[in-house]
Amino acid sequence: MDIKEVIVREEILGSNKKIAAEIRSRLESEGILTVNFLSSPGAGKTSLLERLADVMKSNHRMAVIEGDIETDRDAERIRKKGIPAWQITTGGACHLEARMVARLIPEIPAETKFLFIENVGNLVCPASYDLGESLRCVLLSLPEGDDKPKKYPKAFATADCLIFTKADLLPVLPFDLRRAEQEALEINPRLRVFLTSALRGGGIAELARYFIERRVNMIQRRHA
């Protein structure tokens, strides 16, 4: 990167950070836990959200913001679950930014308890952009390979939780779960790790429980 590029990038990140802090403060004060999902394309973010909706929606009001380069396919899938969902298409940009999320906040229904943001499918760019989330989760699908954490360290370093997806494929893949987990924990020892299968439903209830607990903690922290 040349100096001009670095300066412009720092300005953008600085202004993004400020907007993100405002979003976080506002959503947390309204009792909304916001979760930012990061992953490669096709790691199963939307399928995971569909399964979480099955488990959570009856007791915990959810809303979803979908980020994609093009198409509103993912928001449509979520709406079919009866969950309010908004699609942001970036038209080329490889990540969401806080100002895109800020614009949608007035639309979030009252009583919403969980706002899930599905970032653009990309294991690199989204890691640099705080969206005002209270919790960041990185998804790693087993077919991507167990060598990914150290190749894409920032996504793992900045996350609170690591969700392995497509666990149903473990028997047919050369994937060393221990290696991948260990590598991720070397980058970030405070990661909470989950193993899930959206196809079979494995691990979804545990993950939902984690989000519910984190929301309770968030509210207690704010009232302490």
Next chain:
Amino acid sequence: MDIKEVIVREEILGSNKKIAAEIRSRLESEGILTVNFLSSPGAGKTSLLERLADVMKSNHRMAVIEGDIETDRDAERIRKKGIPAWQITTGGACHLEARMVARLIPEIPAETKFLFIENVGNLVCPASYDLGESLRCVLLSLPEGDDKPKKYPKAFATADCLIFTKADLLPVLPFDLRRAEQEALEINPRLRVFLTSALRGGGIAELARYFIERRVNMIQRRHA
């Protein structure tokens, strides 16, 4: 994007384009077909190169440039096949640039016929950066899902060939090969399509034949 960002980006892309054109002209004049591989993280670029090496290296001298955010794992894997390989670690950037490739050109051994460039695992950013390749291939691994072409259209629009990978997983995945192919061809009707499995070896010989033919065409075109 704000105006300043757009201007800086256009300057970078303009200078990248110029360097790329110089690289292409130089490598083609030396009889080297350069292939730029684009895909999501973990779509199997390195495994595909390992299999291509098995099929091609005895008759066709190869060299490989590996792009990653961090680690030189992929170059190490290729070197184990007896192929000269250089690792570029971008340290955060989500794509390779032509100037990074240009620096390595003096190191490419004489008699090299094929230079494969494995871009950073990312289905977005690399699509905007010409590296001076003669041929661009986008890989889509079956576990990523059949809805990806229209969600990441630029990678498919700018490629010459589409390589489906991990075909061995087709029996256990909800992947509609016809749908994915049709969607990709709607974006770019001139795509040549291949179905491969690095694990089982399927489709590798056909792909190698395609590269060899394309090199012959390139040389004939230059001498016409």
